[in-house]
Amino acid sequence: MRVTLKVWRQQKADSQGSFESYPVENVSEDMSFFEMLDMLNDQLVLAGKTPIAFDHDCREGICGTCGLFINGRAHGPLTGITTCQLHMRSFKDGKTIIVEPWRAKAFPVIKDLIVDRISFDRMMEAGGYISINTGGTPDANEIPIPKANADEAMDAASCIGCGACVATCKNSSAMLFVSAKVSQLTLLPQGQPEREIRVKNMVAQMDKEGFGSCTNTGACEVECPKEISIIHIARLNREFIKSSF
Amino acid sequence: MSLLKSVFISSIGKKILMATTGLLLCLFLVIHLIGNLILFAGPDAFNLYVETLSSVKPIVRSIEIILALIFLNHIFLGSKLTFENRNATTQKYVVNSAGENSSFFSRNMFISGSILFIFLMTHLSTFWYLFQKQHDEGNFYEIVMGNTVGFGNPIITALYCIAMILLGFHLRHGFQSAFQTFGIRYNKYSGLIETVAILFWLIIPLGFLSIAVWFGIFGGGY
Numbered sequence: 001m002r003v004t005l006k007v008w009r010q011q012k013a014d015s016q017g018s019f020e021s022y023p024v025e026n027v028s029e030d031m032s033f034f035e036m037l038d039m040l041n042d043q044l045v046l047a048g049k050t051p052i053a054f055d056h057d058c059r060e061g062i063c064g065t066c067g068l069f070i071n072g073r074a075h076g077p078l079t080g081i082t083t084c085q086l087h088m089r090s091f092k093d094g095k096t097i098i099v100e101p102w103r104a105k106a107f108p109v110i111k112d113l114i115v116d117r118i119s120f121d122r123m124m125e126a127g128g129y130i131s132i133n134t135g136g137t138p139d140a141n142e143i144p145i146p147k148a149n150a151d152e153a154m155d156a157a158s159c160i161g162c163g164a165c166v167a168t169c170k171n172s173s174a175m176l177f178v179s180a181k182v183s184q185l186t187l188l189p190q191g192q193p194e195r196e197i198r199v200k201n202m203v204a205q206m207d208k209e210g211f212g213s214c215t216n217t218g219a220c221e222v223e224c225p226k227e228i229s230i231i232h233i234a235r236l237n238r239e240f241i242k243s244s245f
Numbered sequence: 246m247s248l249l250k251s252v253f254i255s256s257i258g259k260k261i262l263m264a265t266t267g268l269l270l271c272l273f274l275v276i277h278l279i280g281n282l283i284l285f286a287g288p289d290a291f292n293l294y295v296e297t298l299s300s301v302k303p304i305v306r307s308i309e310i311i312l313a314l315i316f317l318n319h320i321f322l323g324s325k326l327t328f329e330n331r332n333a334t335t336q337k338y339v340v341n342s343a344g345e346n347s348s349f350f351s352r353n354m355f356i357s358g359s360i361l362f363i364f365l366m367t368h369l370s371t372f373w374y375l376f377q378k379q380h381d382e383g384n385f386y387e388i389v390m391g392n393t394v395g396f397g398n399p400i401i402t403a404l405y406c407i408a409m410i411l412l413g414f415h416l417r418h419g420f421q422s423a424f425q426t427f428g429i430r431y432n433k434y435s436g437l438i439e440t441v442a443i444l445f446w447l448i449i450p451l452g453f454l455s456i457a458v459w460f461g462i463f464g465g466g467y
Contacts, residue, residue: 071340072342080256098340102339104333106333170343170347172330172334180389203256207255212329213257213260213329214426215326215330215354216421218346218351218416219346230431233425233431235428237261240255240428
């Protein structure tokens, strides 16, 4: 198949970016989106041009490094997958594909399609951990945890921090990310000692980073590659209210 | 962080204020609709209802002041949050298929709210103002049915109907969203909240619409 890519190119953080078009020939529909980008980059290098910079690491949907806004959707047209799990068979032959970086004030563009997501790390530093000493490796099932809680904590823990929730939110809100981290630890016994201070500090840091506030459109849960529910945002709100009294 | 600081400074706190004021306004709509439905009982019943309210003016005035403060809070905070949220995104996407992941009205609460604000101002400067002016003369029913600002005027009826449909869409997102903000939207309650929400986003605007349609379009059956 043949596609035309319209890609956001920006030399560095403070430079003015613009879209550039690249026709890509001989694309197999079995190629992943990144394999197609790799092929295009090889051609750009051979032509003496600067390849397109984009973030990627594991290429199997578990690291959270990749993230492109493709044809108006975070991680492309499918749901429940990361950009690296997207294949060219999801696109029609001869069409133009528009590729943009995540857009949010708290995610400044570093180069081309790469954004700086260090604001997520600072929110984790503010409270997304437990500092209590858990001792040596405990025996299995030594700490009783109801199955429903374990399942919900696991759902929340599947967040890979890719930033699709922020990217797709019209307010650039990070509530789904923060709620997943808060939920995961709130549901487990080990998270109890820092339960209140965690939510206060993480929300304060979230506001400080310049993310917008949640207007419950639900776009984030649709675009989240790990399909994390906004039920966790309700829990975050609840924990925040409790921690304020 | 103190409670006050949590409520007025943090992003979640501001949302909680929006949700609280929004639900209080929903409660006002219920009371307002019950009063309006008395129109179906005829001129005497409606005039008596308004005169009864006039006879307890100090209480009505106190409630009006509280109501005005709730409205102002909801409007100003809603505008503030909208501008803060717009500021959180520096550059817009060239292509954004937001329709694939969220409803139009959930994304445009500021627009539906702004139009409803214009409706509210018009509504106050016509019906409410004339009711105050007419205070001792009665015949409130005639103001509502009259052809200046009342349902006798087809333009007023049409604009009123459009505003009520928009109110329905505003509440379609707003009502259930308030419960999400309060954090009481567990999986097990979401069905219940959706069901109760129908009363607010569908039944209440339909109640107001029924008055406009019956008296404005069908002339009250005459």
